[in-house]
Amino acid sequence: MTYPSPTDLVHPSCPNFRWYEVWRSQLATRYGFDNTSKSERVILGAKNLVLHVAQPLRDHFGGYSPQSWYRGERLEKILCKTAYAKWCRKKRLRQSPASWSQYFALKSHPTGGAFDIEIPGVPNDELFRYIRDNLEYDQLIREYPVVGDPRSGWVHVSFAEGANRNQDFALTSKGIIYDYLR
Numbered sequence: 001m002t003y004p005s006p007t008d009l010v011h012p013s014c015p016n017f018r019w020y021e022v023w024r025s026q027l028a029t030r031y032g033f034d035n036t037s038k039s040e041r042v043i044l045g046a047k048n049l050v051l052h053v054a055q056p057l058r059d060h061f062g063g064y065s066p067q068s069w070y071r072g073e074r075l076e077k078i079l080c081k082t083a084y085a086k087w088c089r090k091k092r093l094r095q096s097p098a099s100w101s102q103y104f105a106l107k108s109h110p111t112g113g114a115f116d117i118e119i120p121g122v123p124n125d126e127l128f129r130y131i132r133d134n135l136e137y138d139q140l141i142r143e144y145p146v147v148g149d150p151r152s153g154w155v156h157v158s159f160a161e162g163a164n165r166n167q168d169f170a171l172t173s174k175g176i177i178y179d180y181l182r
């Protein structure tokens with residue numbers, strides 16, 4: 001298999017997204033490590049996300065570039081430190097390479113098929129509602145909305161070819177809201 005170069009289109013029929021947008025991470029840059037992947041699963045995951053979610057949103061709302069897309073294990077380990085510790089407590093597991101593998105397997109950004117987005121000029125509540133009502137997805141999460149501020153937080157979307165669970169909810173500091181904006 002030939003690997004894509006950073007300026008190649010992620011999906012040949014979607015003109016607005018390139019591989020550097022999948023790999024880039026301010027945190028990886030700051031720590032000085034590579035956050036690209038050669039995994040076929042990741043490459044396919046990103047392609048499907050562009051075809052089914054990223055490009056349809058671009059066509060409807062206009063230009064944007066995702067904030068956080070692929071996260072390799074090294075990046076995820078830094079970003080999920082607190083969430084992993086909390087997960088271990090909840091599952092009554094010790095923090096160990098075995099429990100980390102179990103936790104890491106549940107994450108969607110490392111599949112290439114998930115990203116966090118905001119679109120300039122579009123309130124995140126409106127973006128959430130549009131995706132929920134018009135697109136196919138695995139999980140759609142309204143992350144950290146503040147009551148009364150439709151622009152607060154951000155929107156997480158994942159797509160899993162053949163395995164979409166079609167779940168939507170909001171994640172807040174107080175927990176999960178399953179009927180958000182219903």
Ligand SMILES: [Zn+2]
Pocket residue numbers: 109114115116156157
């Ligand atoms: Zn996310």
